[in-house]
Amino acid sequence: GAVVSQHPSRVICKSGTSVKIECRSLDFQATTMFWYRQFPKQSLMLMATSNEGSKATYEQGVEKDKFLINHASLTLSTLTVTSAHPEDSSFYICSALNPGNRGVNEQFFGPGTRLTVL
């Protein structure tokens, strides 16, 4: 099946710094990617939809100036958590839409990035 990777798998940073998380589709081109956040013992919460070559669409309540999304190529989307604070500590997961996989499964998830802000 299609593979989506994330880098880094875990990151620890100091409060006030910015952290960039990469999401790559390794063997297909993805015009659309999604970013989720998951707090302990909770479900995944959709943060935004990332579209190649255009601005991301953010879900209600998600600060677009804090969570910067860039989808500059068909295989890479990045999420930058700006001025991170301890409450931003979470598990961040991306997924990528593979339109070439219609009829089977067209959305593939990355392994997640655990962010800890001290």
Place this chain on the structure above:
Amino acid sequence: DAKTTQPPSMDCAEGRAANLPCNHSTISGNEYVYWYRQIHSQGPQYIIHGLKNNETNEMASLIITEDRKSSTLILPHATLRDTAVYYCIVRARDDKIIFGKGTRLHILP
């Protein structure tokens, strides 16, 4: 809002069939039923999906009622590695996936 209702948790003995129910009474004609699972600290994994016919693959079977208002995911021979949170999701093709709370499945040795 998630369009599905699932029991918060279930237990199943190892080697037995695990039957996970899902209610989706407001499903629209163009919406599919998808199942994903998430093993602890990993990204979600696709299991199976269907529109109105029952489906089977190497991982599981999906039984959808005739009125499409509910479905059951069947893991035929559960193993300890099937311990995970299972999410039933209703969505149209290419739509964003909105996760509900899912069912936490415990496989008992």
